[in-house]
Amino acid sequence: MTLRKRHKVIKGIGIAAVIIALVLGGCYMYVTTHPQSIIGLIQKKMYQKGSPNSYQPIYKPGKGIKKNGQYKINDIAYGSSYPNSFLDITYPNTDTKAERSTLFYFHGGGFFGGSKNMGDPLASSDATALIDDLCAQGYNIVNVDYALVPDYHFPIPLIQMNEAMNFIAKHKEYHINMDKVIIMGSSAGAIMAAQYGTVISNPDYAKLLSIKPTIRVKQVSAVVVDDAPIDYQHMNLLCKMLVGNYVKGSIYLNKEERNRYECIPHMTKNYPSAFLLGSEYREDMNEMAKKLKTVGAEATLVDPYAQNGVKQPHCFVAQERGNPVAAKAFKKLTAFLKEKTR
16 A cells, blocks of 8 residues: 555545544433433333323222232322322221321332332332331332423422322321321422421422422421432433433533432431431532531431441432341331331
8 A cells, every 4th residue: 555545545544533523422412402302212111102291199099908908099190280199098908097107108100100000110129118118117108100201390399299298287087197197209209308407497489389388397397318419510411311311401400400409418417317328429429418417407327338348329228128138137127217206
């Protein structure tokens, strides 16, 4: 090959490399500024021709005894402003009038999927079994659905949390104790639980999100945050795509948007007693625990990797029926809740 031909080949390779780089860069910019383009494909596979949002319940509302003896009232409409405004109430047995503490639970699913019936599609565990086992500990469980992307964004699910609690407080016929409340969420639901705990304990944060809490701090015995990604700056790209898509439809959040989403800086000494479970997002849970302890609030952290050098999957506590590490965490959680609701 002559020198001239060699230069042409090198030049051609260089041009091709530049074109490939521009194409890849363009694809990256498009996906990161339009994460729903990817998430929408996942939703389409999950929901087929249906929608993740509906003003009609998945199942026909009803009530009855489950195989495990628990009594369930399903698909109660708690609001009409937003889709998926339905909740289930599960009692440990048929005595629905017994005096018990109340656990509000919010499912995970990256704000694009999941439900009170199916749990979190991103977690390798059975979240509905976790709810049954928490109920068996003697709690009335209020399991709440909320609206999902692409039609609804932050802070709509927090507004729906507020509506659900307001509904339960007003409807005395369900005999739900609103003076001993536990707020619990896993993954996306854990983000909501952490944020709502901040809303009820810091009026400035509530004002920032334009939410008027329907429940007071003294009514909340505990907040349980199960593996929540709430420190946006340190999230990996995949997590930023899920959270960014939920917040604004892009991973590039500005200072104001991050200030609204990231609740840790807004936590004060008035935050309710918190129980934190960290695995995939253990660093976020450590940051939250550190902040709460710094301001003088109570935080109990379960981090199997830091404490025992054992890595666990996302929201591992829901594996408590078959995973010894999860069973130990579940035992610690239930002991904590019994102490706080005594």
